[in-house]
Amino acid sequence: MAEERKQRMTATAAAAKIPKMVRANFTANLKAKEEGRPVAFSFIVNCYDEILRAMGVVPAWAESYSGICAAKRDAGRFLEKAESQNFSRSLCTYATCGLGFEHWRNELGGEMPPDAPWGGIARADFILGTGQMLCDPRYKWPQAVQHYMKDVPAYIGGFYWPPYDENMDQREVEDYYLKYAVEELRGAVAFVEKQTQKKMDWDKLEEITDLVDRTWDMFIDAYELRKARPTPMDTGDAMNTMVPLAFMLGTQEAYDFYKELYDELKDKIAKKDGVAEDEKYRLLWGAGLPPWFALSDFQYFNSKGAVFPVERTYREAERIDRLDLPKPSNPLERIALRWMRYWTHWYDAARKRKGSIPEVERLIEYIEDYQIDGVVFHKAFSCRTWHSGIMLQAQLLKEVYREIPVLVLEGDIVDISSYNEGATHLRIDAFIEVLENLKNKR
Amino acid sequence: METANGNGLILIETYYGDYGYRARALKQTGKRMMGYISAAVPVEIMHAAGFIPVRIKGDPKETVTKAYGSMETLVCPFLLNAYNLALKGKYDYLEGIVIPHTCDSVCRTYDVWKRNFPLPYYHFLNVPHLDSAPSQEFFKEILKTFVKSLEQFIGKEISGQDLANAVLAYNDFRKTMRELYDLRKPDQPLISGIEMMKTLVAVKALPVDESTALIRQIINEAKGRKASSPQKPLRVMLVSDQIDDTALIEIIENTGAQVVMDDISVGSKLYFADIEATSDPIDGIAEYYLKKVNLPTFYRDKGGSYDENLELRFGHLKRFISEFNVDAVILLVYKNCDPYGFEVPATISYIESLSKPVFYVEDEYSSSSSSAIKTRIEAFLEMLTQERR
Ligand code: SF4
Numbered sequence: 001m002a003e004e005r006k007q008r009m010t011a012t013a014a015a016a017k018i019p020k021m022v023r024a025n026f027t028a029n030l031k032a033k034e035e036g037r038p039v040a041f042s043f044i045v046n047c048y049d050e051i052l053r054a055m056g057v058v059p060a061w062a063e064s065y066s067g068i069c070a071a072k073r074d075a076g077r078f079l080e081k082a083e084s085q086n087f088s089r090s091l092c093t094y095a096t097c098g099l100g101f102e103h104w105r106n107e108l109g110g111e112m113p114p115d116a117p118w119g120g121i122a123r124a125d126f127i128l129g130t131g132q133m134l135c136d137p138r139y140k141w142p143q144a145v146q147h148y149m150k151d152v153p154a155y156i157g158g159f160y161w162p163p164y165d166e167n168m169d170q171r172e173v174e175d176y177y178l179k180y181a182v183e184e185l186r187g188a189v190a191f192v193e194k195q196t197q198k199k200m201d202w203d204k205l206e207e208i209t210d211l212v213d214r215t216w217d218m219f220i221d222a223y224e225l226r227k228a229r230p231t232p233m234d235t236g237d238a239m240n241t242m243v244p245l246a247f248m249l250g251t252q253e254a255y256d257f258y259k260e261l262y263d264e265l266k267d268k269i270a271k272k273d274g275v276a277e278d279e280k281y282r283l284l285w286g287a288g289l290p291p292w293f294a295l296s297d298f299q300y301f302n303s304k305g306a307v308f309p310v311e312r313t314y315r316e317a318e319r320i321d322r323l324d325l326p327k328p329s330n331p332l333e334r335i336a337l338r339w340m341r342y343w344t345h346w347y348d349a350a351r352k353r354k355g356s357i358p359e360v361e362r363l364i365e366y367i368e369d370y371q372i373d374g375v376v377f378h379k380a381f382s383c384r385t386w387h388s389g390i391m392l393q394a395q396l397l398k399e400v401y402r403e404i405p406v407l408v409l410e411g412d413i414v415d416i417s418s419y420n421e422g423a424t425h426l427r428i429d430a431f432i433e434v435l436e437n438l439k440n441k442r
Numbered sequence: 443m444e445t446a447n448g449n450g451l452i453l454i455e456t457y458y459g460d461y462g463y464r465a466r467a468l469k470q471t472g473k474r475m476m477g478y479i480s481a482a483v484p485v486e487i488m489h490a491a492g493f494i495p496v497r498i499k500g501d502p503k504e505t506v507t508k509a510y511g512s513m514e515t516l517v518c519p520f521l522l523n524a525y526n527l528a529l530k531g532k533y534d535y536l537e538g539i540v541i542p543h544t545c546d547s548v549c550r551t552y553d554v555w556k557r558n559f560p561l562p563y564y565h566f567l568n569v570p571h572l573d574s575a576p577s578q579e580f581f582k583e584i585l586k587t588f589v590k591s592l593e594q595f596i597g598k599e600i601s602g603q604d605l606a607n608a609v610l611a612y613n614d615f616r617k618t619m620r621e622l623y624d625l626r627k628p629d630q631p632l633i634s635g636i637e638m639m640k641t642l643v644a645v646k647a648l649p650v651d652e653s654t655a656l657i658r659q660i661i662n663e664a665k666g667r668k669a670s671s672p673q674k675p676l677r678v679m680l681v682s683d684q685i686d687d688t689a690l691i692e693i694i695e696n697t698g699a700q701v702v703m704d705d706i707s708v709g710s711k712l713y714f715a716d717i718e719a720t721s722d723p724i725d726g727i728a729e730y731y732l733k734k735v736n737l738p739t740f741y742r743d744k745g746g747s748y749d750e751n752l753e754l755r756f757g758h759l760k761r762f763i764s765e766f767n768v769d770a771v772i773l774l775v776y777k778n779c780d781p782y783g784f785e786v787p788a789t790i791s792y793i794e795s796l797s798k799p800v801f802y803v804e805d806e807y808s809s810s811s812s813s814a815i816k817t818r819i820e821a822f823l824e825m826l827t828q829e830r831r
């Protein structure tokens with residue numbers, strides 16, 4: 001994602017370009033602010049990408065900025081600021097880092113906090129959040145940040161998808177979920193129209209929605225090349241290459257990036273140019289956001305011959321034809337359907353395997369498609385949404401599928417205080433030993 | 443209704459001390475119990491389906507042991523504790539559990555409950571976080587799906603009349619609870635915070651009609667009480683989510699202060715509004731749970747200014763402070779609780795804007811941690827008592 005203190009080598013040229021792109025995103029929001037163009041705080045997987053892009057709103061990605069502070073190992077002072085406001089240390093540290101930052105800016109009368117990494121994040125003109133299953137901070141963070149920017153309005157859209165129930169086909173209830181999501185997206189359009197005093201260009205929205213469909217396909221096509229042995233790219237790079245998908249969706253640049261990545265990976269495969277010098281173990285990054293301050297741990301894995309050809313984290317896209325989308329009547333319906341089916345399209349597989357759940361089916365699919373030897377999870381203490389249920393997933397994998405070595409690393413995404421490099425490396429060493437023993441037994 | 447020497451509070455003591463005591467006894471007579479988590483689940487629907495709804499609670503005196511193997515410690519400590527109790531067999535009399543989409547801790551552990559505490563029925567109730575008109579319509583559909591799933595489970599239809607009757611029964615109960623709350627309004631409250639806490643908990647595992655009758659009995663008993671001391675105690679309001687134990691209130695009341703009001707999810711959050719009797723009862727139920735139950739998991743914003751939104755979120759605290767003549771507020775938030783945690787600065791400044799002191803404490807859900815905060819709470823209350831002298 002961003003540059004770290006200890007610069008992590010990237011295997012692909014595409015990933016190496018990312019820090020510049022992330023920086024450009026932030027320069028763009030600061031510049032837009034200077035020029036009086038609208039800037040919106042937004043969150044990834046918020047479903048508003050097409051709307052923002054079609055209406056010329058510049059997104060200021062709240063989580064991304066906290067990730068940058070973490071990668072630069074400069075989040076501590078913002079976390080402390082948040083703590084001084086009685087925000088618990090146990091809350092999502094993306095959020096508390098951002099809240100500490102805004103509290104500080106508010107104290108300074110709107111001035112950027114001193115030495116803000118990369119010049120800071122623009123003060124938003126409005127905020128777009130969601131009340132959805134992804135996480136509580138997606139509606140509580142906007143509400144909390146308004147305490148420090150009371151004049152900034154927020155729109156929180158309800159955006160849900162049917163929960164998994166082994167006794168019920170989700171398609172039976174999809175209609176009312178879809179209706180609701182479309183109305184809420186329409187509410188988002190109306191809100192942005194009001195804030196920007198500009199009308200939505202529906203043709204443009206349609207065009208961008210098409211582009212997003214193609215970007216999802218290109219992203220998956222490129223990532224699936226990682227099935228090759230040796231794998232030409234691993235999760236260490238993917239934590240960078242997710243940036244266009246997460247933060248630039250709806251732009252031509254994002255599509256072009258994955259096309260270039262696709263070409264580069266093809267080329268590497270032809271040359272048998274793998275991530276590790278001697279690829280011995282293929283691992284799945286099963287769940288969890290990474291410790292942004294310690295991305296070099298991926299290289300540590302690589303140095304032991306272990307590579308990650310696939311990860312669950314930030315793979316927030318699927319080939320459109322796999323989603324079996326009914327014909328939508330307008331772009332908002334298409335956006336809603338695409339997201340909804342993205343979350344639910346593993347349900348049928350889960351229903352077929354007794355005792356399974358969609359998250360586990362997804363892991364099984366990756367394990368088989370990418371010939372995986374072991375699964376690594378990262379448990380970040382401050383994010384409940386991705387990190388609770390990891391134990392269950394590990395347990396079910398064993399029960400409904402097969403014995404497969406699992407490593408659960410513990411730490412955080414932003415808060416470095418819980419991280420110990422030596423101890424982490426020792427755990428990785430022990431895991432490699434397990435993989436090695438298993439290999440020798442075969 | 444079962445009584446113990448005509449003394450409602452003695453019965454409460456039994457039900458509180460052995461949570462589920464009455465439910466287990468009723469099970470022997472063929473009654474059916476359905477568990478649920480949080481204040482966001484419409485108990486009326488479970489009641490209409492023929493179940494006695496039992497709110498899942500924890501026990502801070504119990505050390506968490508069994509849960510560690512299957513539920514992450516990064517979730518809400520109350521939830522972890524309650525799950526631990528379930529694994530230890532405390533909820534074996536339930537036929538199922540309904541888990542709503544409230545906070546990440548609750549929502550993300552649905553599968554963990556289902557897999558490790560298997561019961562014949564589980565349902566995830568996808569409650570939205572918003573109360574807009576589309577959210578309302580959506581929630582009605584969610585509730586209809588819930589009704590359908592219960593019908594399938596019990597093998598018979600739940601009629602509109604069943605639902606309407608349930609609404610009436612719970613409205614009656616809520617009205618009676620408000621009368622009980624009224625007894626806390628005098629300078630010398632007629633019911634202590636400890637007694638009230640025990641009552642709030644005890645009725646969470648009783649049939650609604652029994653609860654109503656029991657509360658009426660307690661009201662009658664309490665009305666006959668005489669003020670024990672001429673001194674007006676320091677009047678405290680407790681704001682939190684699921685406090686379902688007296689430990690904290692004991693700390694407060696042992697200093698001579700009295701807890702006279704609460705804004706907690708087993709307490710007033712559920713009792714200060716009624717369900718409107720609509721022609722389709724689902725409409726009234728949906729409206730009540732989305733708009734009238736003040737949980738921080740509901741995002742309130744009508745497009746007004748930030749201060750107007752604060753009124754929507756916390757206006758009820760202002761009313762409580764004035765009606766119950768509250769001197770000070772204690773705000774307790776559990777570690778790992780995002781919905782309350784993110785609101786702390788706003789809650790504190792709102793209460794302070796009413797010129798009321800507020801003491802904020804983050805806590806685990808455990809008696810050992812209560813003793814750690816004891817000194818701090820005592821010092822806060824002592825300071826306020828000194829100021830009054
Ligand atoms: S998904 Fe997790 S890390 Fe991201 S904003 Fe939500 S709680 Fe924070």
Ligand code: SF4
Nearest residue numbers: 518545547683779781
């Ligand atoms: S206390 Fe907070 S985290 Fe726990 S169940 Fe309630 S809302 Fe969820």
